[in-house]
Amino acid sequence: MSFNLDNIPSQKGKIAIVTGANSGLGKEITIGLAKKDIKVIMACRNQSKAESAKAEVLSQVNSADIEIMLLDLNSLNSVRNFAVAFGEKYDRLDLLIENAGIMIPPLSKTEDGFESQMGVNYFSHFLLANLLYPLLNKTEGARIATTSSLAHERGRIDFDNLNAEKSYSKMGAYGQSKLACLLFAYELKRRLEKAGSNVIAVSSHPGVSKTNLFTNIPKSAKLLMAPLLPIFTHPPKYAALPTLYAALGPDVKSGDYFGPNGFNGLKGKPGKVKSKLHSYDEAVAAKLWEISETLTGGKFIL
Ligand SMILES: NC(=O)c1ccc[n+]([C@@H]2O[C@H](COP(=O)([O-])OP(=O)(O)OC[C@H]3O[C@@H](n4cnc5c(N)ncnc54)[C@H](OP(=O)(O)O)[C@@H]3O)[C@@H](O)[C@H]2O)c1
Numbered sequence: 263m264s265f266n267l268d269n270i271p272s273q274k275g276k277i278a279i280v281t282g283a284n285s286g287l288g289k290e291i292t293i294g295l296a297k298k299d300i301k302v303i304m305a306c307r308n309q310s311k312a313e314s315a316k317a318e319v320l321s322q323v324n325s326a327d328i329e330i331m332l333l334d335l336n337s338l339n340s341v342r343n344f345a346v347a348f349g350e351k352y353d354r355l356d357l358l359i360e361n362a363g364i365m366i367p368p369l370s371k372t373e374d375g376f377e378s379q380m381g382v383n384y385f386s387h388f389l390l391a392n393l394l395y396p397l398l399n400k401t402e403g404a405r406i407a408t409t410s411s412l413a414h415e416r417g418r419i420d421f422d423n424l425n426a427e428k429s430y431s432k433m434g435a436y437g438q439s440k441l442a443c444l445l446f447a448y449e450l451k452r453r454l455e456k457a458g459s460n461v462i463a464v465s466s467h468p469g470v471s472k473t474n475l476f477t478n479i480p481k482s483a484k485l486l487m488a489p490l491l492p493i494f495t496h497p498p499k500y501a502a503l504p505t506l507y508a509a510l511g512p513d514v515k516s517g518d519y520f521g522p523n524g525f526n527g528l529k530g531k532p533g534k535v536k537s538k539l540h541s542y543d544e545a546v547a548a549k550l551w552e553i554s555e556t557l558t559g560g561k562f563i564l
Pocket of ligand 1: 281282283284285286287288305306307308311333334335336361362363364365382383409410411412467468469470471472473474475476
């Protein structure tokens with residue numbers, strides 16, 4: 263089935279959380295959801311950046327119902343505070359869109375000692391889903407949408423070096439974090455089914471789109487890539503569509519993965535796609551899940 267946002271009816275009454283909503287794809291996802299009358303909580307780490315993005319969203323969708331809540335994925339405490347604050351205010355959650363991410367920064371650790379890409383892209387989102395699950399589970403038709411990348415294809419989970427304890431490869435850690443997001447989505451799907459929950463676990467990747475994610479790419483590489491960008495990438499507005507499909511598509515099933523359908527998945531119309539075989543490895547997924555529970559400080563009870 264092809265996905266067209268214009269064909270999705272109003273979703274008034276629904277509430278979504280979008281992490282990293284102030285920039286790139288997160289901002290476009292927020293605009294898409296707001297167009298469908300969904301109240302969007304922009305979960306961002308920087309109040310003033312979030313305020314400017316909110317103003318942009320409102321300039322495009324003047325009826326948008328937007329609230330900013332602070333969330334810094336560099337800190338598990340911030341995740342916990344966010345979940346408590348959200349739970350005190352709202353008694354439903356329809357869509358948890360785990361979009362925020364960083365790519366190839368110099369080696370650094372989060373407040374809790376995770377390698378920063380694993381911490382921000384994966385571990386904090388694992389905890390966020392865990393803490394918000396009770397609300398999602400009592401909301402009919404709720405979905406948890408995680409964000410992966412073509413980079414999962416060459417990623418591998420190195421249990422002996424999960425947080426760059428031994429060595430650090432920027433791209434290796436990014437690929438590992440994005441593979442972890444996918445392994446999590448598929449493992450969540452299996453566990454939700456076993457628990458008899460109706461929550462949908464779905465994931466997507468945007469292809470390639472020029473956003474702030476590329477800040478850490480060396481200047482020389484940027485110059486080399488510049489002429490190729492219009493050929494191999496698409497604007498954030500289109501790159502956000504696979505996630506919007508995952509969030510709003512009427513034919514979405516738990517375990518589905520969405521991405522652009524064009525050449526090598528780099529750009530194109532959003533559709534159901536297949537991730538690489540190693541992302542379906544159940545033994546790796548189960549081991550990662552258990553380690554994630556231990557490292558984020560609590561069982562994920564479904
Ligand atoms: N663009 C691509 O080609 C591409 C390809 C594959 C996958 N992706 C994935 O798509 C997602 C969105 O990326 P993007 O391209 O839209 O990049 P972006 O424009 O850099 O947006 C990333 C968002 O994540 C937020 N973020 C980063 N660190 C955070 C933290 N510690 N706490 C809370 N929020 C944090 C950023 O906030 P600040 O503005 O405050 O930094 C920003 O809002 C990422 O998961 C990325 O891995 C993107």
